[in-house]
Amino acid sequence: MENMNTSGFSRRSFVKKSAVAAAAIALIGFESPGFALGHDLMMQANSDLDIANFEYGLESAAISAYQAAAKTGLLDKPVLDIALKFVDQHTAHQKAWEAAVKNLKGTPQALVIGKYPDLKSQGDILNFAKTLEEVAVGSYFGAVNKLKDDTLTNIAASIMPIEAQHVAVFASALKMDPLPSSFVSGTSDADIAKIATALQIGPVPAAAAPAPVAPAPVSAPAAGVGGAKQGEDYTGGVVAGTLAAIAAAAAGAIALRSRKATADKE
Amino acid sequence: MPKLSAPMAADVDLMNAAIALEQQAQWTYGAAAKTGILKPEVVTVATKIIGQHADHEKAWTTEVTKLGGTAPKAKDKYDLPDLKTQEDILKYALSLEVLAANTYFDVLQKLTTKTLKTIAVSIMGDEAQHAVVLSSALGLQPFTSTQFMPIKQG
Numbered sequence: 001m002e003n004m005n006t007s008g009f010s011r012r013s014f015v016k017k018s019a020v021a022a023a024a025i026a027l028i029g030f031e032s033p034g035f036a037l038g039h040d041l042m043m044q045a046n047s048d049l050d051i052a053n054f055e056y057g058l059e060s061a062a063i064s065a066y067q068a069a070a071k072t073g074l075l076d077k078p079v080l081d082i083a084l085k086f087v088d089q090h091t092a093h094q095k096a097w098e099a100a101v102k103n104l105k106g107t108p109q110a111l112v113i114g115k116y117p118d119l120k121s122q123g124d125i126l127n128f129a130k131t132l133e134e135v136a137v138g139s140y141f142g143a144v145n146k147l148k149d150d151t152l153t154n155i156a157a158s159i160m161p162i163e164a165q166h167v168a169v170f171a172s173a174l175k176m177d178p179l180p181s182s183f184v185s186g187t188s189d190a191d192i193a194k195i196a197t198a199l200q201i202g203p204v205p206a207a208a209a210p211a212p213v214a215p216a217p218v219s220a221p222a223a224g225v226g227g228a229k230q231g232e233d234y235t236g237g238v239v240a241g242t243l244a245a246i247a248a249a250a251a252g253a254i255a256l257r258s259r260k261a262t263a264d265k266e
Numbered sequence: 267m268p269k270l271s272a273p274m275a276a277d278v279d280l281m282n283a284a285i286a287l288e289q290q291a292q293w294t295y296g297a298a299a300k301t302g303i304l305k306p307e308v309v310t311v312a313t314k315i316i317g318q319h320a321d322h323e324k325a326w327t328t329e330v331t332k333l334g335g336t337a338p339k340a341k342d343k344y345d346l347p348d349l350k351t352q353e354d355i356l357k358y359a360l361s362l363e364v365l366a367a368n369t370y371f372d373v374l375q376k377l378t379t380k381t382l383k384t385i386a387v388s389i390m391g392d393e394a395q396h397a398v399v400l401s402s403a404l405g406l407q408p409f410t411s412t413q414f415m416p417i418k419q420g
Contacts, residue, residue, distance in 0.1 A: 082409075085409075086409075088413070089413045092413035092414070093413065093414075096414075137391065140387075141384070141387060141388065141391075144374075144380075144383055144384055144387045145380050145383070145384045150375075153383065154374075154375050155414075156387075157371065157374050157375070157383070157386075157387050157390070157415065158371065158414040158415040159414060159415075160387050160390070160391055161367060161371075161387075161390050161391045161393070161394035161415055161417065162394070162409075162410065162412075162413065162414065162415070162417075164391035164392075164394050164395055165394050165395060165397070165398050165408070165409040165410060165417075166409065167395070168394075168395040168398040168399065168408070169398055169408050169409055172398070172399070172402055172408070178395060178398060178399050179311075179314060179315070179318065179392070179395055179396065179399060181392065182317070182318040182321035182322060182389075182392055183321070183322075183325070183385070183388035183389060183391075183392060184388050184389075184391030184392045184394075184395060185388050185391075186391075
């Protein structure tokens with residue numbers, strides 16, 4: 001009955017989690033305009049098209065984050081199985097928003113995480129996944145309020161509890177309280193914007209998105225970055241190269257960390 | 267008492283249906299705890315869940331009253347199937363939570379204001395999380411097998 005522990009909220013894990021989040025947020029200031037866009041997309045998403053595209057982007061970022069986590073080899077099989085099932089759910093959500101964006105005559109814009117936090121253990125990954133799912137819950141909670149179209153509002157409403165379940169699953173796995181609130185609203189808009197900035201969440205142009213990209217080996221040069229010659233097609237080569245560089249950096253940061261001898265114990 | 271417009275009256279009816287479900291949930295968990303069948307840690311969780319359903323009921327009662335409506339009174343007793351074991355109780359509770367979450371999805375779509383839809387989605391999220399805890403306790407997959415609402419669990 002280990003998952004029945006609703007008062008098992010660990011002060012130590014809360015402090016550690018806050019420190020990780022604070023450290024991540026303290027990295028605000030990275031100058032790349034591409035990475036600032038995640039924050040701006042969040043704060044300026046007012047039209048139904050903007051909101052739908054932001055959700056499409058967020059689901060895309062979640063999928064790539066889970067895939068990166070799966071590749072670390074840090075996850076126990078049962079956790080990995082759950083992560084892959086969550087990917088299936090996020091993929092369905094992503095498709096729904098893709099259709100919504102196209103229906104509104106927009107161009108679906110996938111997002112990726114540009115800078116992962118330090119993830120040395122399964123516990124770290126679970127905490128990070130919980131943070132991302134809370135962001136998802138918060139974005140959908142906000143979307144229900146902001147979307148003007150009823151059909152889109154209902155799509156957001158139909159997805160929110162699925163993400164809320166993801167949060168509860170991770171909370172249980174982390175021996176935290178899976179039922180902290182009678183009214184689930186996820187991460188606030190302001191905090192979503194801060195997290196998007198800290199993680200350098202940015203758009204991937206449609207030409208190179210959103211299919212998962214196997215991270216290039218860290219030693220491989222990122223083709224196209226800084227190397228395109230005048231007159232070449234900058235779009236395809238530079239974008240593909242940038243995407244590979246981002247994925248490689250993320251995978252490298254996660255995979256090359258040595259594991260701690262013990263995960264964060266309660 | 268000012269006469270309710272049609273949309274407001276419809277919203278009151280929807281909220282009252284939600285209140286009735288919340289009342290049934292509180293009574294059911296309370297009855298389950300009284301059986302003496304539940305292990306202490308399960309009683310602890312049931313007590314917490316009762317409190318959350320009470321919070322939901324209170325939120326809706328406030329909104330019903332704001333619109334000039336009247337919330338229903340809780341019944342003294344609700345139907346219960348034959349529950350012999352802790353597993354029976356947990357399965358029944360899970361079915362109620364799934365019903366509650368899915369009812370909220372229906373209710374949310376019909377409510378006419380963003381304020382009420384926002385309350386509904388936050389409660390729906392909580393019912394879905396109740397379903398996670400109960401499914402876990404039963405050793406089942408903790409999350410729904412569906413990708414969207416309505417959920418399917420247990």
